[in-house]
Amino acid sequence: STEAVATKCRRSRTKFTEEQLKILVDAFNKKPYPGYAIKQRLALEVNTEESRIQIWFQNRRARHRFLKRPEKNLDLRQDRAYPEENIQGVRDRRCRTSYTSSQLQTLMNAFMENPYPGIDSRQQLAEDIGVPESRVQIWFQNRRSRLRIQKKREPEEGSAQRQNQGQDL
């Protein structure tokens, strides 16, 4: 098995310089849950894609979640508990991407071909439909997730159309 995709699967690792890390760590200490505007500004300041900034914050939070002092292990979420104090607008998210039907068609076709596209495929796809690669990646994640849920909800369709008792909850 494993016909090992010839093309590279993962995006190559981003290597941050010390300066870049200093800026990021500084921002993280100020605000471990930055909104979109802050992430965008950091991306500019550090000269990296915003998606890399987002991943960096995710990974750092994961690492620090348990690195923190055990006596106060609820700190990371404090920031979310008091949204009033946020300098930046509360709940500052990236704007929803709205796909056209032809863009969706392209994504669907690619999904049926391979629901786990590597970086090269995603980038090609992103270029084809004119959307950032990070959005394509999210689209595939959500698509896979919802397909799983749907399959779970409808266990089988081809066989066994009789017994269907007590499956709720």
Place this chain on the structure above:
DNA sequence: CCTAATCTAATCAGGGTCCCCCTGATTAGCCCATTAGG
């Protein structure tokens, strides 16, 4: 080895359409998610 990249599951939230549904965006992950590149 360290940590960026990736994954699943759950949840928040925008927008259409009529108050619920679809789906994009964000987050956590707990013997402390897993995988793998440099």
